[in-house]
Amino acid sequence: MSKTLPLTGNYACAHAMAQIEPDVVACYPITPQTELMHKFADFVADGKVKTEFILVESEHSAMSACVGAAAAGARVMTATSSQGLALMWEIVYIASSLRLPLVMPLVNRALSGPINIHCDHSDAMGARDSGWIQLFCENSQEVYDTTVQAVKIAENKEVLLPVMVCFDGFIISHTTERVDILEDHEVKEFVGQYQPDHPLLDVDHPVTYGPLDLPDYYFEHKKQESDAMKNATQVVIDVGKAYKALSGREYGIFEKYLTEDADYIILCMGSTAGTAKAAADDQRARGNKVGVLKLRMFRPFPADELAQALAGAKAVAVLDRADSFNALGGPLWGDLRSALYGKCSVPVSNYIYGLGGRDIDIDMIGQVFEDLKAGKYSDKAYYLGVRE
């Protein structure tokens, strides 16, 4: 039995966290994540969750405390945005290398400088090689559902990697939508009890976390981390299926929207997928065979699956909400081209858009479809919606 509530992305996420009821949450406020933290603080203050809530003095300490608490044997969450993630960065890598299954909502916000509080994906992209699973959400419903699933993905023994649940700052985090919420017990049964393998608090079986790993072992440990990331793809799919059985809502590694017979496909992530779907509908109404591929799982990167999904297209455009400053193109585009190389010769163009919260609308995405149809192509990124 579910109920429907009007929730912002932040509140949807806080509701999911309250129902997961982690043992420990260590958090530091930052716009636009703040309301998520406020809402969760309300749950704590009202005694609705048993969670011990640590109000740390920085995001660096938030992630540090999360690492300590998770190594101790607790189920642990935090949440951040932008500069917060940047400050955590050092410990973000340590969390994944210690194979601690943290879950962290990342309310996507542009990185400074210049300082800006609005959405782009530069924060998430800065951590794309950190050994965290990264799942992107299109709307508040997906934020809720993905947060619940993230716990089960992270804690899978074949994975044991932390998960970032990414959703667009303000566009999702502050927009009220209808969200279907599961019953508390359904969420609890779905995520189950956390069973840590070698907790620090098992004082009868002392373990050393975080030893110095020199050239004789470091490489093997990083390879194990890499293997765990490979295992994650199937686990994300399986957890998505199990969640469908519970909620009726289906989740995979990406969503194909009108792509089956599409000549022209746009690949994008986050809230822009909703806008792109509307643009695709417009094109379809005019008889143009276009589709949208919404990537949900950015890490691990589903290279083979994407190559298969795009094989029938005449041209593809990738929308990147971050620049790589490599004088070439955006990070999603770079990964996709690498995934397709040698498998699929479809031309893939790149549009960098929406930096610092710059709006993207249906007409702009419609223009990208028109570009694809007209054969407009460059091996360098185009910039969409910028004054030049």
Place this chain on the structure above:
Amino acid sequence: MAISLKKLSHKESPIAPGHRACAGCGSIIAIRQVLMATEGPVVCSMATGCMEVATTIFPYSAWRVPFIHNAFENSAATMSGVETAYRALKKQGKIDKEIKFIAFGGDGGTYDIGLQSLSGAMERGHDLLYVCYNNEAYMNTGIQRSSATPKGAATSTAPAGKAIPGKKQYSKDLTEIMVAHDIPYAAQASPHNFLDLMKKVQIALNIEGPKFINILTSCHRGWRVPQNTSIDVCKMAVETKFWPLYEVENGVYKINYKPKKDVPIEEWLKTQRRFAHLFKPENRHIIDELQNHTDQKWKKLLDLAGEK
């Protein structure tokens, strides 16, 4: 409970032999003393530094108790997470043991890069003991100056050169900064007086809330002293009042050791080649300044302890 040497001689050290600390390392001695003073289960964290490197080279670990190293600046924040997890799981009935928590850091990881993390953990009131093994510079990375380095000391980043005679600034009084957090217990100790040090650890672990102990530990590489003088040189720091042994429990100061006679600071300085250049005529004024500074600090401490 009184510390009995007889009992201690039968206690297995929580730090196993075979670690890779230097012969004559003051820090590993101090850490062993801290751990030997514990009586029940204990979980430890350690900032990146000599002691972390020397005790945990994979696949070996000298730690017979649960141990976590996270990074350089976050031993306190990491332990605050461990301690919070303990409270969370205990509340839920998933753990029933009484466990104590000790976070370690060197002066780099405590006075400097880890100060924010330490301050935050103390302010939040976690039930943990933070122990700084203060060897007065970043010894692990090659003897660079820290804010704990005494004025005048030569380090690799503040060397005794022709224009600048070593470190220009006095060391930061971190113990007093911790006292200013109004924590229930803060103290200074030295491994030469191990009974005092271990007693302080026991007092601290029996107090609920955040505790801090600052231990002066010699480093023969950085202080440039013979390896067999590591304890003597710590003792002389106390005898010259450079490193007073005192404790502050619930705001009440107590000086644990008052030297019988006034030993000039140069008696401590001259034992260490990091201060050798101060004995040149043109640098003698620095010794005078150090003496003056030490006298003033001691007088202030006497005042605070109500012993004018």
